[in-house]
Structures are given as C-alpha cells and as structure tokens.
Amino acid sequence: MTKTSAHSLFSLKVNGRNVVVEADPKTPLLYILRNDLELNGPKYGCGLGECGACCILIDGRAVRSCTVPIAAVARRAITTLEGLGDEEHLHPVQQAFIEESGAQCGYCLNGMIISSVALLGRNPDPEEADIREALRHNLCRCGTHIEILAAVRKAVLLSKAASSASALCAIPETQA
Incomplete structure (x- = not known):
C-alpha cells in the first residue's frame, strides 16, 4: 500500500x-x-x-x-x-551585469543578481567587503568573479542615477 x-x-x-x-x-x-x-x-x-x-x-x-x-x-x-524588470526597463543590477559582462555560462547569474538586488535594497551604498559578503554563498564555476564584483559596483552607480532621476521628476514646478 x-x-x-x-x-x-x-x-x-x-x-x-x-x-x-x-x-x-x-x-x-x-x-x-x-x-x-x-x-x-x-x-x-x-x-x-x-x-x-x-x-x-x-x-x-x-x-x-x-x-x-x-x-x-x-x-x-x-x-x-x-x-525585476522587463526588456525595455531593466533593473539597474540587470543592466550592470550586461554592461560589465558579469556572466559566462550564466548558471549562477540568477543567484548573483538576486543577491545583489537584496544587498542594494538593504544597503544602497555598500563597500567592497559588503558586496563580497553578500555574494560569498553564490557559487560561480566559470570564474567571472571579477566581472561580477564590477557589475555590482556599477549597479550601485546606476541605482543612484535612477534614484536621482526619479527625484528630479518628482519635484513639482514652482509657479511664478
């Protein structure tokens, strides 16, 4: 049975x-x-x-x-x-991984991007040690670690730029 x-x-x-x-x-x-x-x-x-x-x-x-x-x-x-995003509006982390060639075979890419998004959600301006700590449990067999770290650093800059642009768009015009 x-x-x-x-x-x-x-x-x-x-x-x-x-x-x-x-x-x-x-x-x-x-x-x-x-x-x-x-x-x-x-x-x-x-x-x-x-x-x-x-x-x-x-x-x-x-x-x-x-x-x-x-x-x-x-x-x-x-x-x-x-x-996280779509073809026309990628998340800053996705965009950074593309720009910095942060993938080789791509198998670890999902985990690297998701862990990076979580990191930037709790710490929008991480130090190098913070990035390494956030990614230390994500395994990459292809050895693209240098590009992955560069992508996360780039994502910090892209996120700041996106936040600044959003803030500028939200500022109401003053009336004369």
Whole structure:
C-alpha cells in the first residue's frame, strides 16, 4: 500500500501577480516556480541551498527557493529574476551585469543578481567587503568573479542615477 500526500491550494504573490497553485505543502518553492509557473530564472543547482542558483526574493530578502516549502510562503511577496524588470526597463543590477559582462555560462547569474538586488535594497551604498559578503554563498564555476564584483559596483552607480532621476521628476514646478 502506498501513502499519498495531501495536496492543498496555496495563494502566492509572485512578481506582483496573485496566483493559486495546488501542491503538497512540503514541495520546494523552486519546483512550483519552474514547473507550475514556468519561471526559469531560478535554477536547480544543488538542491541543498548551497550554491545560490535558485535564489529569489521573499519580502525583499534573498532566499534559496530549493529549501523553502511552499507552505512557508503563502501570501508573501515573491520576486524572481523575471520580476525585476522587463526588456525595455531593466533593473539597474540587470543592466550592470550586461554592461560589465558579469556572466559566462550564466548558471549562477540568477543567484548573483538576486543577491545583489537584496544587498542594494538593504544597503544602497555598500563597500567592497559588503558586496563580497553578500555574494560569498553564490557559487560561480566559470570564474567571472571579477566581472561580477564590477557589475555590482556599477549597479550601485546606476541605482543612484535612477534614484536621482526619479527625484528630479518628482519635484513639482514652482509657479511664478
């Protein structure tokens, strides 16, 4: 006799969209994102939360989705690589990784970008040591570490420029 696990419905907010999925409560969020929602930014790397390829943002914090059961994230804000920007309006971190050639094979790219976005969300002007600390658990086998660090430093500048531009646009004109 085989034991079947009970499936439940889960309401998720993924990339600003409300979705409902049916799954075993213990199902890793990574499987739901990739298989059910067809979001391929997070990658399966090790399945143990060691490599960072599966990183996503949950409430703005970088989390390894391969170790998070779906039952733990209901009604929380989940952002994947696909939710950071679009083809016309890239997130500053995405733009910086392109400009600095911060990828070779691209497998670690998702985790590197997500971890960088989380870092800049909590520290908009990180020191080199802060960047290295934020990325130290993301593995890159191709050896593009120098380009990745340059991309994060560039993202800091692009983020500041975007913030300045937004602030200028928000300043109301004075009436004469």
